[in-house]
Amino acid sequence: MAKATDPKSNDDAPTRRANDAAAATRRPSDAVTAAWIALMRAQQVAMRRAERALRRAELPAYGWYDALWELEKAGEDGLRIGEIEQQMLVAQSNVSRLVDRLEAASCIVRRPCPTDGRAQLIVITDAGRAVRARMWPIYAEVIQSVVGDHVNDADASLIAAILAPVIADRGD
Amino acid sequence: MAKATDPKSNDDAPTRRANDAAAATRRPSDAVTAAWIALMRAQQVAMRRAERALRRAELPAYGWYDALWELEKAGEDGLRIGEIEQQMLVAQSNVSRLVDRLEAASCIVRRPCPTDGRAQLIVITDAGRAVRARMWPIYAEVIQSVVGDHVNDADASLIAAILAPVIADRGD
DNA sequence: GCCACATTCATGCGATTGCATCAAGTTTGA
């Protein structure tokens, strides 16, 4: 019997036409489909718990941590909006507005880019570093309880290694 | 050197206090943290591409597929809102409204539950099955190009197996 | 130098989300 959550269609054949675009005719294997589902569900579980934990602790949402950490790594030179977008993998408009919120909370400052008048450099402030530092213990606990308590280090490394090419592929 | 996306804080020590709640003092290993990041990023890549592909094909969003597939598996008996919620792992209010949209599109019908006047049974219609069938080729292509093209079947099965306990844990 | 095109970021908009709450129905216990 198929896995309970297998989304494979048993009736896709009738819907397939001889001259569908080639792209639409490729079918993932059962194993690949199972991995996809696991990926989606596991992330949903993880994200939900992270957001809830942060909210309960009266801390900002997950996206703030993500952005602040990237900015902290970037240091005094800051990052452009577009660079944050590439790191975080969220839509540009959302980065723009997230930065608005971070600025309103004094977590970052916008500085004009000396070499490109269109761009701006987003630089983290001490207040921003402090916010990130306060978020980390809560976030860390969620990572540990969601992943660490169920997956040993070897398997965890395996997951990161297997998924690396998936993440690297920006095709589309 | 630490991985570029390692969110581990180098300055969490100063923020740690002797009598923090025990829950907030657990720290994930580097491997577990890397797995967490891989999970989040890979799912973001996957979801974005699925949503875009479906939109380009003028098909409904990912959530519709998920719900319709659960309902199709459930057959004529249908599912309660709460059962769909557990399968899809989204908030109850969102299931309620997703079902509204599915109903408006004639993809499902609501039937009173014979044994519980509060509940209702959501049953997929032929139109709903047709919509899911039209979505599958697009969805399948994304699964293949995002996961299948980068991960072999053995690794895919490994991912599903390793993540299973993560998904199963509904603690919190 | 100048004009067409590309890039960078902001913003209007409609859709969707989660949380809190509510109404209706069911179960429990005395």
Next chain:
DNA sequence: TCAAACTTGATGCAATCGCATGAATGTGGC
């Protein structure tokens, strides 16, 4: 039998999302 507690699903609301678009700036061909 009746009231308190619980369960089920709907809804108001504010926040956030992605897309489409716009304004400002930069780049390259002539």
